[in-house]
Amino acid sequence: xxxxxxxxxxxxxxxxxxxxxxxxxxxxxxxxxxxxxxxxxxxxxxxxxxxxxxxxxxxxxxxxxxxxxxxxxxxxxxxxxxxxxxxxxxxxxxxxxxxxxxxxxxxxxxxxxxxxxxxxxxxxxxxxxxxxxxxxxxxxxxxxxxxxxxxxxxxxxxxxxxxxxxxxxxxxxxxxxxxxxxxxxxxxxxxx
Numbered sequence: 001x002x003x004x005x006x007x008x009x010x011x012x013x014x015x016x017x018x019x020x021x022x023x024x025x026x027x028x029x030x031x032x033x034x035x036x037x038x039x040x041x042x043x044x045x046x047x048x049x050x051x052x053x054x055x056x057x058x059x060x061x062x063x064x065x066x067x068x069x070x071x072x073x074x075x076x077x078x079x080x081x082x083x084x085x086x087x088x089x090x091x092x093x094x095x096x097x098x099x100x101x102x103x104x105x106x107x108x109x110x111x112x113x114x115x116x117x118x119x120x121x122x123x124x125x126x127x128x129x130x131x132x133x134x135x136x137x138x139x140x141x142x143x144x145x146x147x148x149x150x151x152x153x154x155x156x157x158x159x160x161x162x163x164x165x166x167x168x169x170x171x172x173x174x175x176x177x178x179x180x181x182x183x184x185x186x187x188x189x190x191x192x
Contacts, residue, residue, distance in 0.1 A: 011077075011081065011087060011090070012078070012081050015073075015074050015077035015078050015081065015094070016074070016078060017074075018070050018073060018074035018077070019070075019071065019073075019074025019075045019077070019078055020074070021070070021074075022067055022070035022071030022072075022073070022074050023071050023074075023075075025067045025071075026067050026068070026071050029064060029067060059106060059109070059110075060102060060103075060106050062106075062109075064105060064109075065102045065105050065106055066102075068098075068101045068102060068105045069098035069099065069101060069102045070098065071101075072094075072097050072098045072100075072101040073094045073095065073097065073098035074094070076093060076094040076097035076098070077090055077091070077093075077094035080093050080094060121151060121152065121156065122152065123151075123158075123179055123182065123183065123185075124179060125151050125152055126149060126151045126158065126176045126179065126185055127176055127177070127178065127179060128175065128176060128177075129149045129150065129151060129175070129176050130149070130173060130174070130175045130176075130190065131147045131148050131149030131150070131173075131174055131175075131176070131187075132147065132148050132149075132171060132172070132173060132174070133145060133146075133147055133160075133168045133169065133170055133171060133172040133173075133174055133187075134146040134147055134148045134157055134170065135170065136167055136168065136169055136170055137160055137161060137162050137167065137168040137174075137187070138161075138162075138167055139162065139164055139165055139166050139167050139168075140162075140163060140164075140165065141161045141162065141163065143167075144159050144160070144161055144184070145159070145160055145161075145168065146158065146159055146160060147160045147174055147176075147185065147187060149176065149185075158183065158184075158185055159183055159184050159185070160174070160176075160184065160185040160186070160187045161180060161184060161185075161186055161187070162174070162186065162187050162188065162189070163186065163188070164188060164189050166189075168187070168189055172189055173189070173190040174187040174188060174189055174190060175187060175188055175190055
């Protein structure tokens with residue numbers, strides 16, 4: 001290995017080191033992605049019940065993008081040097097190739113995020129929805145109960161209170177009229 005590096009110029013050695021280190025880190029990230037090592041660039045706060053669409057947006061300077069930049073920067077620099085391209089042109093080409101890779105990687109993650117369906121409940125979508133009392137609800141907000149309603153295409157059980165003067169028994173049909181807090185609905189009984 002020493003002989004391999006000894007015959008190179010300092011520019012070639014630099015490009016080889018950048019390419020090998022970048023490739024090694026890229027391989028680790030790639031493997032962690034497939035075995036469930038997580039995604040530090042797209043963390044979401046699970047406690048944010050009313051999150052909008054994730055809000056990730058287009059992110060250019062992330063760890064993955066920087067690794068992609070150095071990996072492509074190193075390998076394109078090596079390719080340029082092997083083809084006898086001048087030092088300044090090699091640096092320009094490898095820098096542009098690395099930046100292009102960052103743009104492509106950012107775009108890929110941005111569009112993948114846009115395609116992903118968000119499972120986050122937007123509680124405001126429950127207003128006006130008709131549902132059924134699952135656990136009895138006390139009159140005049142005296143006891144919290146639960147209702148089953150279909151929100152965003154799936155059946156959910158959510159906590160509810162009422163301003164009705166009578167308790168709402170299990171099986172009563174109700175309509176959501178207001179969001180009291182992040183997870184509590186105000187419902188009224190539907191009359192025939």
